[in-house]
Amino acid sequence: MTDPAPSPAPAPDAAGVPPPVRPSPPALTVGVVGLFILALLYTVYFGRDVLLPICLALLLSLLLRPVVRGLYRCGLPDWLGAAVVVVGVCTAGGVAFTTLSIPAAAWVERMPRLVNDLQVKLSDIRESLDRARKASEQIESIAGPSNPQEVVIRGPSLARQVLSHTEAVIANVVIMLVLLYFxxxxxxxxxxxxxxxxRSVDDRVHYALLAATVQQNIAAYLATITIINICLGLATAGAMWAVGLPNPALWGTLAGVLNYIPFIGPGVVTVILALxxxxTFDTPAQMLVPPVVFVALTTLEGNVLTPLIVGRRLALNPIAVFVSILFxxxxxxxxxxxxxxxxLAVFKIVCDAHGPLKAVGAVLGQAPPVPLTGGSAAAPAAGSRR
Structure with missing residues (x-):
């Protein structure tokens, strides 16, 4: 049996130059996918002012959807139930902001005096740093020019920066609330x-079941994480009150909110409590009590409470979590x-519920135990009211 003859090479043209080699279809596909990913990243980065309130409103809608469903069962239509929920969110946010802004402003006003007190408490360390700074300046004066010229570039004032950020935050909050209602x-x-x-009945049933499963798992996950963070905030506030740190509600709220950022959030709270x-306190032992107590609480939450509750439904890969936070x-x-x-949790749940993406979901963490089977879950999206 003879081997097949090799395909002839492209014939050169009249000038003796061979024609260009066209890329194979796989290479062309990879190039198109790469360009699409770059364009998507570019859009996500520069469209953050629009995409951020949309994502926040979508996640809050998944979290609060069971409340609207419960109000519907009590006789309120969806548009009225959504209005009640949004008004409740605005009221709770306003009360929290009003309650916590007063102690936060008090800490800011006391900051210069507190910094002076801290300098007195850490005078020994400051003297050592001053000696090191003076030695460094002497070395620079010997090695560098005698009369260096400094160029100072002045940026916008602090008041202007705060005003611009406040306007942007207010606009994003208004957009988010409107989107949340819709x-x-x-x-x-x-x-x-x-x-x-x-057109296909099977497709309608499949995607209705897919949407119901995804919504159920996402709502359960977000509600569970929110309850855990609220408990951590309450425990932190109680612990700070017990050790005598002023404004315990402020530290509890800060701990609960930043706990949505694993690894980094608790570290930031620990540094803030240490400061x-x-x-606040005079002796080094008293200074270390607030951060040590919080580290004990967050260690208990991260290693016992969260794996015990959330791990039964959805366990995320720590590497994927850290990369997601960085990204x-x-x-x-x-x-x-x-x-x-x-x-990341929403993306993993979607991957687990969609067959071709289950491999990606397996890389991101352990799959939830809720199976994509049964016919009753398809009812909300297949055409019936609930």
Missing amino acids: FLARGRISLETVIGTM AGAL WGWMWGVPGALLAVPI
């Missing part, structure tokens, strides 16, 4: 409309870091 009032109807346009303890923190700053883990 997601709660019209999200289910929009989903039913999209699924109803499918607050140093500014979204780089993309959207602190709000992106806060949303990194919920976004």
Whole structure:
């Protein structure tokens, strides 16, 4: 049996130059996918002012959707139930902001005097640093020029920066609340409309079941994490009150909010409590009590409570969690870091519920035990009211 003849090489043209070799279809596909990923990253980064309130409103709608469903069962239509929920969110946020802004402003006003007190308490360390600084300046004066010229570039004032950030925050909050209302009032109807346009009955049932499973798992995960963070905040506030640190509600709220950022959030709270303890107490032993107590609480929460409760439903890969925090923190700053883990959990749940993406979901962590089977879950999206 003879081997097949090799394909002839492309013939050169009249000038003796061979024609260009066209890329194979796989190489062309990889190039197109790469360009698409770069364009997507570019859009996500520069569109953060629009995408951030949309993502936050979508996650809050998944968390608060069971409340709207419960109000519907009590006789309130979706549009009225959504209005009640949004008004409740605004009221709770306003009360929390009003309650916590007063002690936060008091700490800011006391900061210069507290810094002076801290300098007195740490005078020995300061003297050592001053001697090291003077020695460094002497070395620089010997090695460097005698009359160096400094160029000072003045940026916008602090008041202007605070005003611009405040305006941006208020605009994003208003956009987020409006979107939250529409997601709660019209999200289910929009989903039913999209699924109803499918021609195949099997496709309608499959995607209705897929949407119901994804919504159920995401709502359960977000609610569980929120309850755990609230408990951690209450425990932190009680512990700070017990050790005598002023404004325990402020530290409890800070601990509960920043606990949405694994690894980094508790570390930031520990540093802040250490500074607050140093500014409040006199002896080194008393200064170390607040951060040590918080480290004990967050260790108990991270190694016992969260794995025991959340691990039964969804266990995320720590590597994927850390990479997600770095990525979204780089993309959207602190709000992106806060949303990194919920976004990763949503993406993993979607991958687990969709067959072709189950391998990706397995890399991101352990799959939830809720199976994608049964017919009753398809009812909310297949056309019935609930």
